[in-house]
Amino acid sequence: MAPLAEPTQNPAMRLLLIGPPGSGKGTQGERLAEALEVQHIAAGDVLRAHVYGETKLGLQVAGLLKEGELVPDKLITEALTPTLSAAAEEGGYILDGFPRTVAQAERLDRLAQRLDVAPQRVIHLDVDDGELQRRLLERAQSQGRDDDTPDGIARRLEVFRTTTAPVVELYRERGVLLAVDGAQTPDEITQTILAALSDAVAR
Ligand code: AP5
Ligand code: MG
Secondary structure (H helix, E strand, O other): OOOOOOHHHOOOOEEEEEOOOOOOHHHHHHHHHHHHOOEEEEHHHHHHHHHHHOOHHHHHHHHHHHHOOOOOHHHHHHHHHHHHHHHHHHOOEEEEOOOOOHHHHHHHHHHHHHHOOOOOEEEEEEOOHHHHHHHHHHHHHHOOOOOOOHHHHHHHHHHHHHHHHHHHHHHHHOOOEEEEEOOOOHHHHHHHHHHHHHHHHHO
């Protein structure tokens, strides 16, 4: 597979955020995007915008999102490609929630090679299942996301453990993974990530 770019090649950052549902991908994605002045692209948000807009893609994937099942690799890759390449042209991106399968990681490799937008670091937010359930059930009370039901949460957790965990291992083997304890406060997590990134650039 294609090697990832070194962080020192470009001062703007291209990062992936991978973690189970409720691990704080969205929370940290927004904070890091602000701190690093790059665009935050959340795969789930892109899909939900299609669902709310009742686009052709939205109608195809609405049921899958609600049940906590993954959208087919080809559809999600095509949905993200224009936004990702535009963001990379502007200098960088924080991509939250993609890739979630090894096949998606391979699609990203090909896209990154073609457009020269390879991610430089992959951040893995690690949180135990009990805390994830607590956070998502709490969010269900306030925001009512369609997939924040007990069944939807359980299925998303299972999909992460069975299908996305191998993607974390793939990036670990490539030496680009930054594993972060996602049970800290949001501020602590942001600081931990920013400190680790500046260490990586300084080396
Ligand atoms: P997606 O929208 O990505 O949902 P998810 O992975 O289930 O994760 P969440 O968005 O629920 O949580 P998060 O990690 O962003 O945490 P957040 O910051 O919100 O994907 C939804 C669906 O889209 C998938 O199930 C699938 O159907 C489809 N999809 C998406 N990507 C796909 C792909 N690549 N391939 C195929 N299908 C795809 O935080 C959660 C809560 O915790 C919030 O209330 C927050 O305030 C709180 N919180 C955050 N950090 C902390 C902290 N440190 N301490 C305490 N509370 C915290
Ligand atoms: Mg999210």
